[in-house]
Amino acid sequence: MSMNNNYELYKVFYWAAKTGSLTQAARVLYLTQPSVSYAIKQLEDSFGITLFYRNSKGVSLTQEGAILYSYIEQSQILISLAEEKMAALKNLDSGELRIGGSDSLFKHYLLPYLEDFHQQYPGIKLHLNHGTTPEIIAYLKEGRIDLGVVRMPIADSLLEVRESIQLQDCFVAGGRYAELKDAVLSLDMLLQYPVILFSRNSRARMAITELFQSYGYPLKPEIEVGSVDLLIEFARKGLGISYVTREFVAKELEEGSLFEVQLDVELPPTHVGIMIMRNMPLSTAASRFMKLVE
Amino acid sequence: MSMNNNYELYKVFYWAAKTGSLTQAARVLYLTQPSVSYAIKQLEDSFGITLFYRNSKGVSLTQEGAILYSYIEQSQILISLAEEKMAALKNLDSGELRIGGSDSLFKHYLLPYLEDFHQQYPGIKLHLNHGTTPEIIAYLKEGRIDLGVVRMPIADSLLEVRESIQLQDCFVAGGRYAELKDAVLSLDMLLQYPVILFSRNSRARMAITELFQSYGYPLKPEIEVGSVDLLIEFARKGLGISYVTREFVAKELEEGSLFEVQLDVELPPTHVGIMIMRNMPLSTAASRFMKLVE
């Protein structure tokens, strides 16, 4: 008599109404006819309302059953759509992948993976959010991105960081400084030349500044630029010696438009790290992407 | 791993998402927290998708969980509305009652019950469908009306007929024929006067025609009219002697604007019958109305 408590009954009701037959509904639901009969009775008793006319050819909705059906049909359709959507998300036919990182890492490191991923799963929308390392970390914690790609090291107990490829920063110059091509410079000799650095307080810039400091030389750039592309471009045009990631100028080094300036000290390598939230489940898309990168 | 099979889980999911807490969802659903935990796990396993982030303050939807929620929320709201609607139908706060019958029965027999019913259940819409007895029966079989009010007898194995009040048809005349007031006429004497009958081939007209026939007199009306009101009106104006239902002219008989013409044969009484479909459940409204009439 009291309001029923089992939404499962609506599924049975839906199919009984839709097929006009308890027997057929049973077939659709992989049940036996008595089970369907029982379920419908349950629902009717719970409302205190008869929902179907029973006749020898099957069942048909009463006036009140038809009213119920008008609601339940919509409801069931929504559930079907939801289930289809979940299946699509699961197969990666649908969904989105939100990545945070710097523009240069997107371009020089992540791009091939992104292309690959997009080709394999064209239904997944890609959202790339660029920002500084702290910004990326904040995005990650706010749940605005699924993963972040930054330079190591990252020390944050809430994050899990997987080390990816190693990068080597170095100084490069163009034809204008051809005399340095076969030289090995000390740090103070390098400082005789105009140095071009990335203007933002990037992790890489801080590292190299500290290195010079540790030898007692202050590293003061002649020129500061806002993008890695400009670092490369300025060095090619002979405006100075740029501090860049070697892997990001592979093309220029090969074609000879830039050459690496040899130093008598070793510059420390850095690693690219992929950050995710520790103890938080990854979306299907994100975890598939992680696997691709590894 | 395969698609879940239990819509009950969506109700749990809905409340977990809505309250942001498995513990609170359990409270709403009158379950324990482990049961809710188990249900959510079921759902997640069935999709192979994590739906919630668990943290120490409760749970929050993952990207994919939020997508599921957008569907399920609508679905659950529809179910709630459906349940409210069913409760309203059950209390007779809502619904409709569809009755078939003749205009004269509506007006002279059913009206007080309809008024009463409408006052008691103002939320129920009344639909009155008039037609001949065969039409009413057809409507009933097509499910277009809940019950029919007609004159007995009805012989149809698909119908269940409950006999209600008895009606007595009779001949009435107005002041123009005052000389008949205290007379007792035989049938052939009556035929000397102009007779007014209902024009449609009603059950009542067929019955009286047969009666005359059985005595060897052909009953040929001077005037045929299309409504009971006109039968009364024409008799009052002195256009002839009308064959009407005595109960429907109670007022006119009392005030003296009509009088009953006495005959030396007894005219057979008829009964009003309320028809419903045999072995078909009545709507709540219809069965309440039946009870009111009894």
Added chain:
DNA sequence: AGGAGCTATAGACCATGTCTATGAACAACA
């Protein structure tokens, strides 16, 4: 009259969802 549909009912069974009890992780606070 027999057969082939349909739904309803009865009774047995056991799977599944629920419970209690407990653990583990985290946050707030003294």
Added chain:
DNA sequence: TGTTGTTCATAGACATGGTCTATAGCTCCT
């Protein structure tokens, strides 16, 4: 830095309730 009070997860026991088989009753059709 414990303590306390949250949260959710897990394990294991239990019993409810949905499902089954078997059967009956009914209508329609041949």
